[in-house]
Amino acid sequence: MFSNRYIFIYSSVMVIVVAIALAIAAIQLKPFQENNKRVEKMQNILTSVNIESTVKNAEELYKKYITETYVVSSKGEKIENVKAFDIDLYYELKKKADERQLPVYIAKLDNGDTAFVLALRGKGLWGPIWGYMAFKTDMNTIIGSMFDHKGETPGLGAEIDGKAFQSQFQNKVIFDESGKFTSIQTVKGGAKEGDMHGVDAISGGTITSKGLEKMLFDCLTDYQGFLNKNKK
């Protein structure tokens, strides 16, 4: 039989050995993991301006197309000394609206256009959804969009990360003719032809679609100061 002393020493040694092994593994692999997240973010931003990238060429393409980044307040004023790429909207959205720091990425596209990429984050059905949306210099017309989610229902709500859904946003506008902010609606049963502010919602993914609509409205409302100031 084993004595109590043996059992105590046995378990203590085991726990310490395992802890050291795991700590070493975590520290050694951290740079790779952080790089993966960085590359993914770059790919997401590139997708929003309709540039396809792979894990390998994302960094290069990002450097080529994204010429400038800065951070704005909800009033649209530039905030110095903060890197746009390091901002995590998860923390920003927890702050009061007027204290939020919002990233803006500026891309020079192949056709000579300039795109302003804004970051979005909201709630889907099961968890967070997020994305990026790129606007023309009029701060009104959408060039492209990218959405992703943590765990929406496969085949239903999860379709927001598909091209079919995302490409609908191209050339839609977020202000109506009188200049009032209308955002983009996800329309159940399909948006009418010529609807400049609506896209088809996802059948079977109503709550995700509505969550996405709310995300667009809320996040673009935060950017109002910036959008109004820079309208051309």
Add this chain to the structure above:
Amino acid sequence: MSDTNQIKKREPLFSAQNIKLLKGPFNDNNPITVQVLGICSALAVTVQMKPAIVMALSVMIVTAFSNLIISIMRNGIPPSIRIIVQLVVIAALVIIVDQLLKAFVYDVSKKLSVFVGLIITNCILMGRLEAFAMANKPWQSFLDGIGNGLGYGLILVVVSFFRELLGYGKILGYQVIPDSFYQAGYVNNGMMILPPMALITVGTIIWIQRSKNRDLIEK
């Protein structure tokens, strides 16, 4: 005198007995279809083939090495805390595998999400450690772990093959159902993507297996 000179004959590495350890889980001792263990993750990660294969490999690595480690330690483990020791070994291995996936196959690791972490609670692991590794030598235990991991993986791959083929029209991400089919009115079956169809697919495999081998049918 002659006793001390007698050299114990070593069992060859791949003796018939050992091969049986590897092959058993493929058929009459399959962890999913016969022992009905590890069903939860089998339903969850079989929407597409690539995550299913990565999941199968992860489980195989964890079953093989946890079996090996526990088997090496088996004579020193105090029986009163043996379950805790087993869990610590499994958990440590799973965390290492999870970290490796996050570092090197990030896209797959995102799809598998919590299910890699949940390997810790996969009954196949605890089952094999308790039933086999605690009482057998390291090499046999290692083979048993590989065998069970492969048996689990086999079912995952078969199920994900049908789900991806019928649900997305793809295999391993490549389109296999030609466009002309879609133009002729063929539609991907959205049901296949949802978990209930995984259960039905696994059920069908169990049905086929039991109708072939009637010994498996419970009285």
